Amino acid sequence: MRGLIGNISRYALHDGPGIRTTVFLKGCPLHCPWCHNPELISHEPEVAFYAERCISCGDCQAVCPEDAILMHGEKRIDHTRCTGCGLCTKSCPAIALVMIGREYELEELVEVLLRDRHFFEVSGGGVTLSGGEPTQQLEFTASLLERLHNEGIHTTIESNGIFPRETFASTCLDHLDLILFDLKCIDSAWHQEVVGRGNERILENLSCLLKTRARDVIVRIPVIPGHTATPENIGQIADHLRKLNVCRYSLLPYHPFGCSKAAALGKIQKNSLPEQAMEQDKLGQWQEFFHGIERVLP
Amino acid sequence: MTAVTLDEIGLKEFTLESLPRLKELRTQYFSRQPEICIERARYVTQYLREHDDSAHSPELRQAKKVEYFLRHKSARFHDRNLIAGNTTSKALGAPLFPEFFALTLWPELETVSDRKKNPQKLTASEASELNLEIFPFWMDKNVLEVTRSQFDNPECLQLFEKLVFFIAAKAGCISHAVPTYTSMLQYGLSGLIKKAAEYEEELAGVTDADAEQKADFFRAVQISLQGIIVHAEHLAEEAKELATVADDPKDAAEFTAMAAVCRSVPVGPATTFREAVNAIWICQVGIHAENINMAMSPGRLDQILYPYYKQDIAEGRLDIGRAMELVGCLWLKIADNVTMVPEASEELFGGAGTVPAITLGGVGKDGEDAVNDLTYIMLRATELLGIRDPNVNARYDYEKNSQDYCRRVSEVILNTKSVPAFFNDKANITALCGQGERLEHARDYAVIGCVELASSGRDYPASSSIMMNLAAALEMALFGGKRPITGEEQIGPATPDPSELRSFEEFWKIFKIQLDWLIEQAITLNEYMGAVHQEMMPSPLLSALFIGPMDKGVDLIRGGALYNSSGATHIAFADVVDSLSAIEQTVFIEKKYTFNDVLEQVRGNFSGQKGVKMRLYLKNHTPKYGTEAVIARKNAHNMIQHLFEKYQSHTNYRGGPYHPSYWTMTNHAGLGGISGALPHGRKAGEVFSSGITPVSGAAPELTACLNAVAELGGECVPGCWALNIKYTPESDVAIMAERFAQTIEAYFRAGGQQVQFNIMTYEMLLDAKKHPEKYPELMVRVSGYSAYFKDLNEMMKDELITRTQYGLDDGRVVPLPPEAKRRH
Numbered sequence A: 001m002r003g004l005i006g007n008i009s010r011y012a013l014h015d016g017p018g019i020r021t022t023v024f025l026k027g028c029p030l031h032c033p034w035c036h037n038p039e040l041i042s043h044e045p046e047v048a049f050y051a052e053r054c055i056s057c058g059d060c061q062a063v064c065p066e067d068a069i070l071m072h073g074e075k076r077i078d079h080t081r082c083t084g085c086g087l088c089t090k091s092c093p094a095i096a097l098v099m100i101g102r103e104y105e106l107e108e109l110v111e112v113l114l115r116d117r118h119f120f121e122v123s124g125g126g127v128t129l130s131g132g133e134p135t136q137q138l139e140f141t142a143s144l145l146e147r148l149h150n151e152g153i154h155t156t157i158e159s160n161g162i163f164p165r166e167t168f169a170s171t172c173l174d175h176l177d178l179i180l181f182d183l184k185c186i187d188s189a190w191h192q193e194v195v196g197r198g199n200e201r202i203l204e205n206l207s208c209l210l211k212t213r214a215r216d217v218i219v220r221i222p223v224i225p226g227h228t229a230t231p232e233n234i235g236q237i238a239d240h241l242r243k244l245n246v247c248r249y250s251l252l253p254y255h256p257f258g259c260s261k262a263a264a265l266g267k268i269q270k271n272s273l274p275e276q277a278m279e280q281d282k283l284g285q286w287q288e289f290f291h292g293i294e295r296v297l298p
Numbered sequence B: 001m002t003a004v005t006l007d008e009i010g011l012k013e014f015t016l017e018s019l020p021r022l023k024e025l026r027t028q029y030f031s032r033q034p035e036i037c038i039e040r041a042r043y044v045t046q047y048l049r050e051h052d053d054s055a056h057s058p059e060l061r062q063a064k065k066v067e068y069f070l071r072h073k074s075a076r077f078h079d080r081n082l083i084a085g086n087t088t089s090k091a092l093g094a095p096l097f098p099e100f101f102a103l104t105l106w107p108e109l110e111t112v113s114d115r116k117k118n119p120q121k122l123t124a125s126e127a128s129e130l131n132l133e134i135f136p137f138w139m140d141k142n143v144l145e146v147t148r149s150q151f152d153n154p155e156c157l158q159l160f161e162k163l164v165f166f167i168a169a170k171a172g173c174i175s176h177a178v179p180t181y182t183s184m185l186q187y188g189l190s191g192l193i194k195k196a197a198e199y200e201e202e203l204a205g206v207t208d209a210d211a212e213q214k215a216d217f218f219r220a221v222q223i224s225l226q227g228i229i230v231h232a233e234h235l236a237e238e239a240k241e242l243a244t245v246a247d248d249p250k251d252a253a254e255f256t257a258m259a260a261v262c263r264s265v266p267v268g269p270a271t272t273f274r275e276a277v278n279a280i281w282i283c284q285v286g287i288h289a290e291n292i293n294m295a296m297s298p299g300r301l302d303q304i305l306y307p308y309y310k311q312d313i314a315e316g317r318l319d320i321g322r323a324m325e326l327v328g329c330l331w332l333k334i335a336d337n338v339t340m341v342p343e344a345s346e347e348l349f350g351g352a353g354t355v356p357a358i359t360l361g362g363v364g365k366d367g368e369d370a371v372n373d374l375t376y377i378m379l380r381a382t383e384l385l386g387i388r389d390p391n392v393n394a395r396y397d398y399e400k401n402s403q404d405y406c407r408r409v410s411e412v413i414l415n416t417k418s419v420p421a422f423f424n425d426k427a428n429i430t431a432l433c434g435q436g437e438r439l440e441h442a443r444d445y446a447v448i449g450c451v452e453l454a455s456s457g458r459d460y461p462a463s464s465s466i467m468m469n470l471a472a473a474l475e476m477a478l479f480g481g482k483r484p485i486t487g488e489e490q491i492g493p494a495t496p497d498p499s500e501l502r503s504f505e506e507f508w509k510i511f512k513i514q515l516d517w518l519i520e521q522a523i524t525l526n527e528y529m530g531a532v533h534q535e536m537m538p539s540p541l542l543s544a545l546f547i548g549p550m551d552k553g554v555d556l557i558r559g560g561a562l563y564n565s566s567g568a569t570h571i572a573f574a575d576v577v578d579s580l581s582a583i584e585q586t587v588f589i590e591k592k593y594t595f596n597d598v599l600e601q602v603r604g605n606f607s608g609q610k611g612v613k614m615r616l617y618l619k620n621h622t623p624k625y626g627t628e629a630v631i632a633r634k635n636a637h638n639m640i641q642h643l644f645e646k647y648q649s650h651t652n653y654r655g656g657p658y659h660p661s662y663w664t665m666t667n668h669a670g671l672g673g674i675s676g677a678l679p680h681g682r683k684a685g686e687v688f689s690s691g692i693t694p695v696s697g698a699a700p701e702l703t704a705c706l707n708a709v710a711e712l713g714g715e716c717v718p719g720c721w722a723l724n725i726k727y728t729p730e731s732d733v734a735i736m737a738e739r740f741a742q743t744i745e746a747y748f749r750a751g752g753q754q755v756q757f758n759i760m761t762y763e764m765l766l767d768a769k770k771h772p773e774k775y776p777e778l779m780v781r782v783s784g785y786s787a788y789f790k791d792l793n794e795m796m797k798d799e800l801i802t803r804t805q806y807g808l809d810d811g812r813v814v815p816l817p818p819e820a821k822r823r824h
């Protein structure tokens, strides 16, 4: 069984307890304008181009079988022609062209994850599956979680909440120790308009999950200026969480991570977003809405 | 049973403000400029000229020479330090050892005081004495010249003198040892002398040559120890004199107390903590009458001094503040000397202290937690003083020592930004047991100088005997036994042109031919010099402070110790492994380049468009040591394995094994600066990576890097290594210390033997290079020891700046700022 992995990040400290390895699976059904990992939205491997590294040697053009290399202008790849074969990335001396997304055999991936087992053990850490949306590759995710649990590794998932509930419950849930569940907005129409889907499924999944695993769920709310960060929205989310008896939440301050990554893929993120990151300590005004619920630092 | 009774192990209530004496001494220390002290050179020369009897055994001649010097050595008190005794006549002095390299100062007598980099003051009259009376006597009598004449200027010596292949440390010292002070403290020097006299007497009736030699050795022990006793008496007299002339009754009382201490110890057994501390220091001073001040390491002082501390505390004679003051005074005493460095050597050794190592914590001989209150007092003193010497090291057994201890050591590192270094008990004890040391002896290991290990007072390790430049062997393999820096001269065996090779294994074989040839040369020279040392520089005084020589009646230099290893360290390990992997990958696996392509670019220093492209490809697309790339791991492992087997196939002149190790002092910068381009995309003149540390920028992930290094540890690295890791400082020390400690524990569990840190950013170091005046006390870890950043040469500064910096927040490499890249 193979999974398409965008990135593996070791020594991750903000994706659950302890020192962790975070696996970023490729593919997501939403398209949030502020996405931190826009390179992981597509379900296919993609080539990213980092113009500042390029020495204009032309080696990429020489090897591309699809004539998809543009040697002039800011873009290097004609994404309409590129098949993602990866030959250019292998020959580019400057790693200006980089393949995002690589298929891993399950065991191959497990071997990489187990390399840091001693770091997990000394810190109470483990493995976190993130993305993209890891449940998009549900079968692979389920097998991976089971494998890790059998190895005694603490597991965490970061999910946007859109997953087929029954299958998730029957194949993944038992092998999960912690669920980081994203909640962006209560108004479904807004949800549909801004991130591409309504939020009914998300809210249902959350309330079901809380029935059995309330202690293992942390609801995470991205605080995005001009989008989610309105008193109305945050207030509604807080009320909803209280209604559902959510135990723990955390606020994810906005960071313009995604902008440069999107640019490398030839995609432009909405320029309505600020260029500056939001400081963790600027979250105070939003925290007040959540009195009664335990806050966890991301 | 735990010996920790402190409520707060950080001892935060003690500060330089609450210990004003330490504050004052520390300020004085930083304001002092080193001065060259010619006393030792003067008196040993005088002795040899006027009193030496060449009919005597080498041990006896050495003992008399040492005793003569100690008898004439001045007894001075330079400041309000509570401990009596100085290494030299100067407050911060560089003693001269004409037996070794002192004569390199000859051409610089007039400039050494005023040279730009690290000047060492020398008065005009002393310069003239050296020029006219002392140096001429030694022209043909130092170790190097004696070796030359005795062995007919051998090839290995000529090779060493080129300085770019290997360094034979015995031309400059042996030192590098950890004596044991336990029996000295228990019986006093008079007790040790009595024992030697009894042994001598037992031999009186026996008439064979062996017995005569032994009796001579015991006589030599008595004479040399007597020298220390006489010097202590002189210290007592001077202190008494100062007490009578002191204006302030408080000062007078202090001098009177010191006079009393010097009368009691080290001649007699130590009865208090203060006496024990001072006895150890006076013996260190004595040792340096005989052996040069290079890495003579006091060892596990938190263990040795603990019984005295405990008793004084129990009897109400001592409190923690006073104990810390005495420890701080001892640290500052240990820092009272530097080595004489001629300008020509600044490149290779610039900024180095004398690296006397102190080892704290870990387990005891019984394998149980040995951390005690004194461990924490010494850690706090180290944290408060922030000085280069002593080189403080912390042992850590992750199963036996508490996590509080690990966190506390981590906190000290974060606060000092660089010390102590961390040593893994499990891996290091395994490594020593692999060398046939008994378990309880291995457990009692201490660090010598930079990183090498020795069972305290049992192993006379002559660590640092050989410093081998692995890049030299690689260049010789690439160019048929020649190196670009030595031109057309055929140095090593004429191995085949690599462009004719069909497999990587063939190249690996050629590399080994060159490497082994160099190792043979280095070992041959070490053996020659060992023989010269046996005739010229035995160590009867040091022998008395070891376990073994007194039982065997044999001096350390003839194999008197229980264990008798020789250390051989290696420079450019990571660079050479990466070059081998780059060749294997691009020439033999991918066949992207021919060997000739690579050689052409290496010769041309990757110039021109083609060169730039190839260099980037080699840097970016070949397997790197410090990642988990299979080929890189294989080549690193093979290198370690090969060196281990090669050295272990030799036995040294004292009957012990050669221990390979991996630390580089500043040699990786100096030797890198004069080496040509290499196949992993390193341009000519770029510094090599330090110790066992991966090439800067080659190991992007912290955990992968630590794993890749750790898996090399254990039995094949009996001499240990220096791994340098640079972390970005964070504002919250407590949170950082927690992660820091966890990271170290994981690295140790994976087998890592040692790690040392610099907690600083590229920007800060760049600023310190630009504005040295703003950072007069900035201390950095080099490779196994600490130095003041301002004292380092420009290359070494750049090496520190460009070292990979990891964020402890995400384990990622922090990108190098453009300003730091602009060097080339």
Ligand code: SF4
Residues within 6 Å of the ligand: A047, A063, A064, A065, A066, A067, A068, A069, A077, A081, A082, A083, A084, A085, A086, A087, A088, A089
């Ligand atoms: S990935 Fe393949 S098709 Fe796409 S640009 Fe590169 S070489 Fe051409």
Ligand code: SF4
Residues within 6 Å of the ligand: A053, A054, A055, A056, A057, A058, A059, A060, A061, A076, A091, A092, A093, A094, A095, A096, A097
């Ligand atoms: S191969 Fe890489 S460096 Fe060369 S032109 Fe293409 S993108 Fe630029």
